[in-house]
Amino acid sequence: MGKKVLMKGNEVIAEAAIRAGCTHYFGYPITPQSDIAHYMAKQLPLVGGTFVQAESEVAAINMLYGASGAGARCMTSSSSPGISLKQEGISYMACAELPAVIVNIVRCGPGLGGILPAQGDYFQAVKGGGHGDYKMVVLAPANLQELYELTVEAFNIADKYRTLVMIMGDGNLGQMMEPVQFKDQEDIYKDEKAWATVGTGMKRKHNTITSIYIEPEVLEAHNNKLQKKYALIAEKEVRVEEFNTENADIIVTAYGTVARIVKNVIKLAKKDNINVGLIRPITLWPFPSEAYVKCAEYAKAFLSVELSAGQMVEDVRLAVNGKKPVYFHGRTGGMIPTEKEIYDKIKEILEKLGG
Amino acid sequence: MEQKIIIAGFGGQGILSAGRFLAYAGMLEDKNVSWLPSYGPEMRGGTANCCIIISDEQVGSPIVNDPTALIAMNTPSLDKFEKIVRPGGVIIVDSSLVGRQVNREDVVTYAIPATELASEAGNATFANIFLLGKLIAHTNIIKPESFELSLKHGLREKYHHLIPEEMKVLRRGMEY
Amino acid sequence: MAVVFDRPHALVDVSMHYCPGCTHGIVHRLVAEVIDELNIEGTTIGVSPVGCAYNNYLYFNCDMQQAAHGRAPAVATGVKRVHPDKVVFTYQGDGDLAAIGTAEIVHAAARGEKITTVFINNAIYGMTSGQMAPTTLVGQVTTTSPYGRKPEIQGYPIRVCEMLSTLTGAAFVERVSVHDIKNIRNAKKAIKKAFQVQQKGYGFSIVEVLSTCPTNWGINPVDAMKWVQDKMIPYYPLGNFKGADLEV
Numbered sequence: 001m002g003k004k005v006l007m008k009g010n011e012v013i014a015e016a017a018i019r020a021g022c023t024h025y026f027g028y029p030i031t032p033q034s035d036i037a038h039y040m041a042k043q044l045p046l047v048g049g050t051f052v053q054a055e056s057e058v059a060a061i062n063m064l065y066g067a068s069g070a071g072a073r074c075m076t077s078s079s080s081p082g083i084s085l086k087q088e089g090i091s092y093m094a095c096a097e098l099p100a101v102i103v104n105i106v107r108c109g110p111g112l113g114g115i116l117p118a119q120g121d122y123f124q125a126v127k128g129g130g131h132g133d134y135k136m137v138v139l140a141p142a143n144l145q146e147l148y149e150l151t152v153e154a155f156n157i158a159d160k161y162r163t164l165v166m167i168m169g170d171g172n173l174g175q176m177m178e179p180v181q182f183k184d185q186e187d188i189y190k191d192e193k194a195w196a197t198v199g200t201g202m203k204r205k206h207n208t209i210t211s212i213y214i215e216p217e218v219l220e221a222h223n224n225k226l227q228k229k230y231a232l233i234a235e236k237e238v239r240v241e242e243f244n245t246e247n248a249d250i251i252v253t254a255y256g257t258v259a260r261i262v263k264n265v266i267k268l269a270k271k272d273n274i275n276v277g278l279i280r281p282i283t284l285w286p287f288p289s290e291a292y293v294k295c296a297e298y299a300k301a302f303l304s305v306e307l308s309a310g311q312m313v314e315d316v317r318l319a320v321n322g323k324k325p326v327y328f329h330g331r332t333g334g335m336i337p338t339e340k341e342i343y344d345k346i347k348e349i350l351e352k353l354g355g
Numbered sequence: 356m357e358q359k360i361i362i363a364g365f366g367g368q369g370i371l372s373a374g375r376f377l378a379y380a381g382m383l384e385d386k387n388v389s390w391l392p393s394y395g396p397e398m399r400g401g402t403a404n405c406c407i408i409i410s411d412e413q414v415g416s417p418i419v420n421d422p423t424a425l426i427a428m429n430t431p432s433l434d435k436f437e438k439i440v441r442p443g444g445v446i447i448v449d450s451s452l453v454g455r456q457v458n459r460e461d462v463v464t465y466a467i468p469a470t471e472l473a474s475e476a477g478n479a480t481f482a483n484i485f486l487l488g489k490l491i492a493h494t495n496i497i498k499p500e501s502f503e504l505s506l507k508h509g510l511r512e513k514y515h516h517l518i519p520e521e522m523k524v525l526r527r528g529m530e531y
Numbered sequence: 532m533a534v535v536f537d538r539p540h541a542l543v544d545v546s547m548h549y550c551p552g553c554t555h556g557i558v559h560r561l562v563a564e565v566i567d568e569l570n571i572e573g574t575t576i577g578v579s580p581v582g583c584a585y586n587n588y589l590y591f592n593c594d595m596q597q598a599a600h601g602r603a604p605a606v607a608t609g610v611k612r613v614h615p616d617k618v619v620f621t622y623q624g625d626g627d628l629a630a631i632g633t634a635e636i637v638h639a640a641a642r643g644e645k646i647t648t649v650f651i652n653n654a655i656y657g658m659t660s661g662q663m664a665p666t667t668l669v670g671q672v673t674t675t676s677p678y679g680r681k682p683e684i685q686g687y688p689i690r691v692c693e694m695l696s697t698l699t700g701a702a703f704v705e706r707v708s709v710h711d712i713k714n715i716r717n718a719k720k721a722i723k724k725a726f727q728v729q730q731k732g733y734g735f736s737i738v739e740v741l742s743t744c745p746t747n748w749g750i751n752p753v754d755a756m757k758w759v760q761d762k763m764i765p766y767y768p769l770g771n772f773k774g775a776d777l778e779v
């Protein structure tokens with residue numbers, strides 16, 4: 001293990017990407033994630049990589065399409081309005097099975113909205129913000145050490161399955177500093193990428209990267225192949241943290257920085273002998289449904305706390321499947337719920353349930 | 356032990372860097388730390404603040420709603436954060452710049468004309484360090500030696516000659 | 532007592548949020564004076580960009596719409612096609628207009644859209660903290676060109692007026708500056724004429740204003756004015772590129 005450094009979340013992402021072997025970064029400035037681009041502009045050239053400031057997010061995602069198709073480990077990053085612009089390219093890349101990492105440091109919307117933390121892009125990320133039947137892996141780290149490790153992992157997952165991986169954080173995660181301990185050596189999944197367009201060298205049949213399949217039979221077969229891949233990812237790549245869930249009366253669920261607030265609430269509740277648990281999805285897709293199924297056996301209720309008007313709560317309801325009541329508490333506009341606010345909500349629910 | 360600190364004032368007063376040096380010093384002492392800046396649109400020429408948590412335990416949320424300590428370097432900052440300081444906590448204000456007294460009676464208060472004292476000591480921009488000195492003395496949250504190491508790490512080489520002066524100001528703050 | 536200096540009616544009486552020494556404020560005033568002089572406040576609709584001027588709908592007294600980043604010329608097209616008898620203008624920075632919004636500005640000009648664009652070229656992204664703009668000069672250090680803009684890596688700065696003046700639909704194209712009194716006067720004349728060209732229905736009109744961003748250039752406001760004179764004008768020559776002879 002290397003020594004601990006104090007770093008900004010955005011810079012951790014950039015540093016981790018370089019350590020993971022990312023050689024090409026394409027992006028367009030947008031608050032609150034521009035530090036990623038600043039770091040890449042400075043550091044990538046020093047390790048022989050390439051930083052390109054695109055003229056727009058639309059251009060950036062298509063540069064990613066080209067670079068990934070050409071066999072590079074590559075990344076783009078943006079924040080909500082910019083991610084909306086990338087949706088066309090994301091759908092094309094998913095169809096063409098191009099591996100790459102996309103970072104969304106979410107800000108509050110809709111529209112131009114504001115730049116403060118939010119989680120209103122959950123649906124867009126996990127349900128497919130672009131057109132067609134596709135999925136991408138969505139990782140939601142809660143602290144900077146995890147942000148580092150998951151960023152490296154994101155590149156591995158991307159290459160392993162030829163899929164897009166999104167790292168989703170919010171402005172607080174991007175802007176905060178916390179100690180991070182980098183490893184001396186990263187575990188890097190190596191793949192020949194025999195499918196990439198690197199020039200035939202007159203030695204093999206030519207490769208093509210495409211997302212157009214005019215023949216319905218052919219396109220359906222391609223869709224079936226994609227779905228099979230997604231099923232495999234769903235089976236292998238679920239990540240979740242369960243905290244104090246055994247014997248909990250009420251299970252709170254939250255992801256990213258919100259889960260950290262909930263952990264404080266759990267401490268508060270403990271003092272009053274109220275047993276609160278936390279399910280923290282680390283992969284938003286694939287969603288860790290089984291954790292909820294298990295807890296629905298004994299917990300009295302679930303409460304989803306989000307910086308949104310209610311998005312992940314729908315997946316929680318699907319997982320709990322009517323076995324127990326599922327409540328929601330959300331803030332929007334860049335407002336963050338306080339510990340007290342969440343605790344009051346918990347007490348209100350328990351009272352209602354006669355606990 | 357856990358200290359949840361808010362440092363607040365105008366942009367340009369070294370608010371964010373003071374917090375960073377403090378957090379880094381905490382890390383050097385193997386404590387758990389976090390630093391979270393305000394990054395809202397208020398940054399353009401307006402106020403700046405940051406939350407620092409230094410703790411023996413894992414840091415929960417980096418957002419501080421109930422600080423144990425507040426350093427306020429202008430009146431709007433005192434207005435904004437005075438109410439939320441925990442009873443028994445500490446409020447340190449730069450009385451050169453804050454135009455009123457602290458109204459709370461259930462906290463320890465230090466009103467220090469830090470900007471004046473720092474400029475007497477040679478550099479008005481070290482007012483933030485002066486106030487940090489008082490915070491360190493009152494809370495014992497970190498050792499001054501760690502702060503010195505933190506400055507060495509965080510400042511660019513060409514500013515290293517200022518470190519002895521900054522440490523002098525820090526110590527004067529501690530003794531004030 | 533005779534009033535010799537007053538706030539234009541088209542400018543709302545609030546203080547602006549721009550940094551000290553930023554010339555956005557000067558250009559706002561010029562646009563407002565022109566609106567007053569042409570007596571069009573009640574028949575003008577403006578479109579705000581995404582950039583430091585994102586909320587200039589708070590400053591102009593005429594009706595305003597706020598557009599997505601770079602899309603102001605498309606939004607203005609929509610407004611103008613609904614109200615062909617009204618005056619429609621966009622106010623855009625160089626990131627907004629010459630990077631993400633290149634397609635929109637080129638096609639608005641190509642269509643000869645009867646709108647006026649006030650284009651602020653400060654050679655940098657102000658709002659998002661100093662990244663390279665398409666107009667950033669060769670050698671200029673920004674947060675995304677930390678080693679200075681290098682032509683072999685980042686290419687060359689775009690001269691928007693020269694480019695747009697090749698389009699038949701563009702009727703009036705002029706580049707001005709606001710770094711001293713004489714130039715401020717010229718800038719106002721150009722902005723006024725651009726609005727009049729629109730009123731006469733000649734086609735698309737644009738005024739590019741060389742502007743300052745002391746905050747992200749990292750220099751003081753006085754040096755910033757000098758930087759416009761010494762560094763920007765040699766690359767971005769002032770003057771009219773098209774439509775000087777139009778009868779208005």
Ligand SMILES: Cc1ncc(C[n+]2csc(CCOP(=O)(O)OP(=O)(O)O)c2C)c(N)n1
Nearest residue numbers: 030581582583600624625626627656657658
């Ligand atoms: C789709 C999208 N991408 C990026 C941004 C972030 N953004 C806001 S302003 C801006 C550029 C500002 O530069 P410029 O247009 O030159 O105007 P200035 O601030 O210099 O006046 C950018 C990239 C955004 N709001 N929306």
Ligand code: SF4
Nearest residue numbers: 549550553583657744
């Ligand atoms: S950042 Fe630059 S362009 Fe924006 S208001 Fe400040 S000086 Fe003007």
